[in-house]
Amino acid sequence: MNLLIRQLLHHKLRTALAFASVLIATLFLVSVIGISNIIQERFVESLNKLSPSLFMVLPFKSSNVLMLEREAKTALVLQMFSKSDLQRISTLPSVKEAYPLIQLTLPVNEYQFSVTGIPAKGAPSVILGSVDLAQGRLYKKKDEVVLGALVAEELDVRPGDNININGKRVKVVGILERVGQSLINADNSIFADYELLREMVDIKSVPAIIGIARNTTQATQDILNYLDLKYHGDWYSVISGESISEQLRAMTDIVKWFFWFIAAVTVIVSLVVIWNAIYTNVLDNYKNIATLKVLGMTKKQVIALYVGQGLVLVGAALLISLPLALWLLSWEQLLGIYLLMVLGGILASYLPAKRASEIPPAEALRYG
Amino acid sequence: MEEIIRLEKVSKAYWDGEELLEVLKDVDLVIYKGEFVAIVAPSGSGKSTLLNIMGLLDPPTSGKVYLKGKDAYAMDDEELSLFRGKHIGFVFQSFNLIPELTALENVTLPMEIMGMDEKKARERGIELLRALGLEDRAHFFPAQLSGGQKQRVAIARALANKPDIIFADEPTGNLDPDSAKEVLRIFEDLHSQGHTLVLVTHDHSIARRAQRIYTIKDKRVVELESLD
Numbered sequence: 390m391n392l393l394i395r396q397l398l399h400h401k402l403r404t405a406l407a408f409a410s411v412l413i414a415t416l417f418l419v420s421v422i423g424i425s426n427i428i429q430e431r432f433v434e435s436l437n438k439l440s441p442s443l444f445m446v447l448p449f450k451s452s453n454v455l456m457l458e459r460e461a462k463t464a465l466v467l468q469m470f471s472k473s474d475l476q477r478i479s480t481l482p483s484v485k486e487a488y489p490l491i492q493l494t495l496p497v498n499e500y501q502f503s504v505t506g507i508p509a510k511g512a513p514s515v516i517l518g519s520v521d522l523a524q525g526r527l528y529k530k531k532d533e534v535v536l537g538a539l540v541a542e543e544l545d546v547r548p549g550d551n552i553n554i555n556g557k558r559v560k561v562v563g564i565l566e567r568v569g570q571s572l573i574n575a576d577n578s579i580f581a582d583y584e585l586l587r588e589m590v591d592i593k594s595v596p597a598i599i600g601i602a603r604n605t606t607q608a609t610q611d612i613l614n615y616l617d618l619k620y621h622g623d624w625y626s627v628i629s630g631e632s633i634s635e636q637l638r639a640m641t642d643i644v645k646w647f648f649w650f651i652a653a654v655t656v657i658v659s660l661v662v663i664w665n666a667i668y669t670n671v672l673d674n675y676k677n678i679a680t681l682k683v684l685g686m687t688k689k690q691v692i693a694l695y696v697g698q699g700l701v702l703v704g705a706a707l708l709i710s711l712p713l714a715l716w717l718l719s720w721e722q723l724l725g726i727y728l729l730m731v732l733g734g735i736l737a738s739y740l741p742a743k744r745a746s747e748i749p750p751a752e753a754l755r756y757g
Numbered sequence: 758m759e760e761i762i763r764l765e766k767v768s769k770a771y772w773d774g775e776e777l778l779e780v781l782k783d784v785d786l787v788i789y790k791g792e793f794v795a796i797v798a799p800s801g802s803g804k805s806t807l808l809n810i811m812g813l814l815d816p817p818t819s820g821k822v823y824l825k826g827k828d829a830y831a832m833d834d835e836e837l838s839l840f841r842g843k844h845i846g847f848v849f850q851s852f853n854l855i856p857e858l859t860a861l862e863n864v865t866l867p868m869e870i871m872g873m874d875e876k877k878a879r880e881r882g883i884e885l886l887r888a889l890g891l892e893d894r895a896h897f898f899p900a901q902l903s904g905g906q907k908q909r910v911a912i913a914r915a916l917a918n919k920p921d922i923i924f925a926d927e928p929t930g931n932l933d934p935d936s937a938k939e940v941l942r943i944f945e946d947l948h949s950q951g952h953t954l955v956l957v958t959h960d961h962s963i964a965r966r967a968q969r970i971y972t973i974k975d976k977r978v979v980e981l982e983s984l985d
Contacts, residue, residue: 392866395857680853683814684867684914685842687835751815754853755805 407666414659423717487600506586525563535563668741679753688746699738767820795967846915850927905936
């Protein structure tokens with residue numbers, strides 16, 4: 390042990406560089422996994438708030454549900470659903486509830502806001518399927534509305550106050566707060582009764598359909614089957630909370646794997662640095678290793694000496710990283726990473742250590 | 758007398774590029790316990806090769822080497838290392854001390870390699886350094902010692918595991934005359950205490966101190982009656 394430490398300390402710069410590289414790799418690995426944990430936690434929390442059974446049938450092709458709001462504004466809507474479509478969809482066995490949905494940008498007091506219309510009877514299941522009610526209650530009548538948190542802040546109103554939507558005076562009865570991901574952009578929206586908006590724009594058909602499914606996967610497919618059979622077209626799409634979850638999961642997975650890749654590269658580089666440091670130590674101590682063998686050191690002891698040097702470097706880095714690791718990682722992850730680093734350290738130092746153990750003493754003493 | 762080293766038909770050849778260079782051929786040699794033997798020959802004659810073969814550092818191309826009655830090179834690598842550490846002490850021309858360790862640590866190293874308790878090894882290390890007049894240099898690093906002091910540390914290290922045989926390869930080669938005399942005096946003392954010493958040198962004045970003197974002639978070991 391004495392010799393092991395002394396040899397490391399004898400080459401201070403080399404040892405310091407190798408140690409720094411392992412430390413950086415460990416801290417990076419711990420941070421990446423820790424941050425992944427946090428993202429994952431937030432993501433799960435966010436998904437938990439998103440009702441997986443909520444579905445939306447839109448009169449345009451949606452390619453990215455995460456950009457739904459932007460797509461809705463820019464999509465070329467050539468056709469809308471009929472009332473019979475709504476009725477048929479609502480009677481599908483896999484669908485529990487289905488309501489017409491309309492979304493308009495209207496003047497509200499002196500501002501412009503997106504106003505979403507859903508029938509009052511569908512509001513509890515549809516709206517509260519993905520957002521929470523922060524204050525007040527949901528609308529029950531045609532002259533009542535609930536506001537997204539940002540809208541309420543912008544308009545500086547509270548439940549009980551009146552606002553003016555497109556010249557019509559309505560009462561604010563509740564304020565919503567968005568907690569996680571949602572099919573509806575709740576923060577910037579005003580939610581009103583479907584009939585109120587229909588009167589304002591005089592629409593006879595159904596712009597979109599929103600509802601709650603008994604079985605999300607089956608409902609999405611059933612609705613598509615029905616629409617395909619009826620229209621044979623490609624102007625509509627059915628999206629669900631589940632599809633948002635899938636896309637979000639795929640997105641976070643890409644980010645996670647990217648960081649894991651960078652962390653893996655950092656770890657590999659640090660292990661190469663350890664290998665190099667130990668290998669150079671072996672070359673520098675060629676004659677000393679021969680002397681150790683002359684004094685009776687076995688191959689195993691020589692290997693242990695140099696693998697030990699690698700482990701001291703890794704061990705010191707792991708020890709320094711411990712507070713961060715305890716803070717960010719679960720016990721399983723901590724043990725996994727530490728085991729991985731220790732095994733990496735053994736592997737990286739084993740190759741030069743093996744070479745050291747093979748040094749022929751007589752030859753090394755003569756020419757070393 | 759008890760045989761401690763026996764060489765039977767030992768030959769050694771090296772590849773020097775394309776050419777096979779024969780250094781020793783059919784060497785037969787017996788060294789008894791407690792003997793002080795010198796092998797004197799000019800540089801390049803194969804005396805260090807012979808010492809390495811006897812010291813279990815370099816296997817012969819052919820022939821048998823018996824140490825304490827045991828066919829040495831029939832042992833596996835692990836056994837060979839342990840046998841070497843336990844029964845053989847080496848003193849080299851260039852001392853071969855570990856530069857990162859103090860004089861005392863260099864002396865305790867062979868004992869620790871053999872698994873001796875650190876405290877006991879330290880006590881014996883101090884005892885050996887004291888016997889060689891280096892107690893006050895125990896915590897000095899090799900770079901802080903003179904050539905003579907380094908060689909005395911190397912002798913203390915060679916004695917650490919109470920070996921049966923001590924091999925010395927040109928032990929005074931790098932020393933000034935006074936230090937060389939001191940080292941030789943130590944060897945004589947060790948001999949008088951019953952140690953078996955095998956010394957390799959090209960210097961006749963040193964070889965004269967030995968009980969028996971051998972030389973290498975035509976790749977064979979030949980005993981000399983006198984060096985005159």
